[in-house]
Amino acid sequence: xxxxxxxxxxxxxxxxxxxxxxxxxxxxxxxxxxxxxxxxxxxxxxxxxxxxxxxxxxxxxxxxxxxxxxxxxxxxxxxxxxxxxxxxxxxxxxxxxxxxxxxxxxxxxxxxxxxxxxxxxxxxxxxxxxxxxxxxxxxxxxxxxxxxxxxxxxxxxxxxxxxxxxxxxxxxxxxxxxxxxxxxxxxxxxxxxxxxxxxxxxxxxxxxxxxxxxxxxxxxxxxxxxxxxxxxxxxxxxxxxxxxxxxxxxxxxxxxxxxxxxxxxxxxxxxxxxxxxxxxxxxxxxxxxxxxxxxxxxxxxxxxxxxxxxxxxxxxxxxxxxxxxxxxxxxxxxxxxxxxxxxxxxxxxxxxxxxxxxxxxxxxxxxxxxxxxxxxxxxxxxxxxxxxxxxxxxxxxxxxxxxxxxxxxxxxxxxxxxxxxxxxxxxxxxxxxxxxxxxxxxxxx
Numbered sequence: 001x002x003x004x005x006x007x008x009x010x011x012x013x014x015x016x017x018x019x020x021x022x023x024x025x026x027x028x029x030x031x032x033x034x035x036x037x038x039x040x041x042x043x044x045x046x047x048x049x050x051x052x053x054x055x056x057x058x059x060x061x062x063x064x065x066x067x068x069x070x071x072x073x074x075x076x077x078x079x080x081x082x083x084x085x086x087x088x089x090x091x092x093x094x095x096x097x098x099x100x101x102x103x104x105x106x107x108x109x110x111x112x113x114x115x116x117x118x119x120x121x122x123x124x125x126x127x128x129x130x131x132x133x134x135x136x137x138x139x140x141x142x143x144x145x146x147x148x149x150x151x152x153x154x155x156x157x158x159x160x161x162x163x164x165x166x167x168x169x170x171x172x173x174x175x176x177x178x179x180x181x182x183x184x185x186x187x188x189x190x191x192x193x194x195x196x197x198x199x200x201x202x203x204x205x206x207x208x209x210x211x212x213x214x215x216x217x218x219x220x221x222x223x224x225x226x227x228x229x230x231x232x233x234x235x236x237x238x239x240x241x242x243x244x245x246x247x248x249x250x251x252x253x254x255x256x257x258x259x260x261x262x263x264x265x266x267x268x269x270x271x272x273x274x275x276x277x278x279x280x281x282x283x284x285x286x287x288x289x290x291x292x293x294x295x296x297x298x299x300x301x302x303x304x305x306x307x308x309x310x311x312x313x314x315x316x317x318x319x320x321x322x323x324x325x326x327x328x329x330x331x332x333x334x335x336x337x338x339x340x341x342x343x344x345x346x347x348x349x350x351x352x353x354x355x356x357x358x359x360x361x362x363x364x365x366x367x368x369x370x371x372x373x374x375x376x377x378x379x380x381x382x383x384x385x386x387x388x389x390x391x392x393x394x395x396x397x398x399x400x401x402x403x404x405x406x407x408x409x410x411x412x413x414x415x416x417x418x419x420x421x422x423x424x425x426x427x428x429x430x431x432x433x434x435x436x437x438x439x440x441x442x443x444x445x
Contacts, residue, residue, distance in 0.1 A: 001340040001383050002251065004297050005040030006407075015342040015381050017300055018407030022342040025412055026302045026379045029403050032322035033302040034390050036067075036415070038075070038408035041298040041386075044261075045079035048290055051265035053080070056286065058269070061105050063246050063291025064090045066387040067299070071406055071415035073097030082125070084289050088115040095122060105152075105243075105289075109176055113137065120145050127151045128204055128243070130177060135191055135198070142197035151192060152243055153178065154204045155185040157223040159216060177205065180227050189231050200237065202284060203227065206245030209292060214259055214267045220244060221268050225275035228284065238282050244268060246289035250296045252384050253336040261293070292387035299386020301327065301402075302342065305378040306358070316353045318374045323357015323365060325399040327382075327389045330365055337366050342381040347372035355380065359397050390416070398424050 010016040014023045018037050026033060045062070052058040061082035064072075068085075073094055076083055082103035085091045094104060104124040108115070109131065116138055119127065129135055129151045142149040154177035178184040185203075192200045207220050221244055228239040249258050269286065276283045303320035310316045329335040339355065341347070349370040357363035365382065374380070393401045400419035405412045 001338040005037040019410035020407045031304045032402040034404040035300045037298045044294040047261040051262045058286040066291030067295040139195040159220045202241030204243035209247040210249045212249040221271040229279045242284040243287040248293040296387035301385040303380045317356045323359045323363040339382045342379040
């Protein structure tokens with residue numbers, strides 16, 4: 001496993017993160033356990049701040065969908081970034097964390113009346129409007145509230161990024177945004193300009209996630225700048241904000257070659273500046289929305305090894321006490337991960353195994369990985385699990401969701417409590433007619 005962030009091997013021969021022995025973390029907090037490397041998270045925020053904000057005067061909003069809780073909100077705020085949310089639940093988390101509402105960008109392709117009302121009452125900075133229905137609905141609600149809502153229109157630029165089919169979002173055939181090629185995007189701009197309770201601020205696109213080719217971003221920026229010229233020519237309005245989304249890829253396993261944030265920034269800004277100059281348009285403020293590339297490398301999941309099943313001549317399975325319930329990405333996207341045995345990372349990795357979860361499915365976290373010989377009780381550490389693991393976790397098989405610890409400088413703080421069985425029943429209800437019934441199979445005295 002490639003060590004990242006503050007990972008080291010300590011004097012006990014154990015994997016250490018943030019100065020904390022991961023074997024001790026597993027004993028203290030139990031497993032499965034999400035571990036968030038605070039220094040790594042903050043450094044990744046700072047790479048974006050320096051590369052975009054300080055160098056170019058752009059804006060950076062952290063994509064909360066990748067990983068969000070109260071502590072993460074505080075980290076993002078302290079590092080000077082904005083926050084994009086995609087649901088009422090994410091907005092409520094930001095509210096409870098005291099995040100400045102003027103730095104909130106509200107995404108989503110089907111926001112409810114309740115969510116829009118909540119956001120209007122909170123006074124968020126920008127609504128990222130996705131479709132004609134939302135335009136009319138938001139205009140009505142803002143009018144009733146007596147406010148003008150600042151909106152950025154999401155458009156589909158027709159750019160197909162090289163990534164998994166399920167996380168491509170910039171093509172014309174997408175549930176997100178209004179396509180430029182069909183003429184719907186320019187119609188959306190014109191409609192916003194006619195609605196009295198909406199204030200048009202700019203346009204937005206997002207071409208996908210886990211992208212390594214910077215040419216895709218350059219192409220998207222060029223297409224979007226072409227669209228800003230079209231907007232100006234047909235409406236006389238010079239777009240002031242250009243949101244180019246996120247999606248920069250990270251290292252998960254051998255073969256992944258992520259690009260530096262600074263190079264990403266330079267490629268985007270070079271295109272935007274050249275096009276603005278060529279079209280004689282004011283330079284818009286560029287906005288980017290990193291999520292995975294900030295939190296992904298900062299996360300590690302710790303598991304306890306249970307059964308080891310060797311099928312001679314076929315495969316050896318090493319089973320852990322979690323699985324797709326805390327990390328559904330391998331099942332959804334065939335995502336690859338690296339791992340090590342945290343209690344013996346220095347031993348020769350000469351045993352080819354597959355890491356299996358405990359869910360009642362073909363629940364495989366990692367196919368064919370070389371590890372030292374695993375035994376029940378060993379601690380398995382899976383790296384780069386900070387993005388879309390906790391946020392996509394579920395209670396399949398009624399498994400409680402794991403805890404999360406924030407580690408830094410030898411200190412470990414619990415930032416998400418482990419769910420228990422009582423939590424699983426918290427919202428269950430039994431109708432009175434069933435309360436009165438006699439359970440099947442009950443033996444009377």
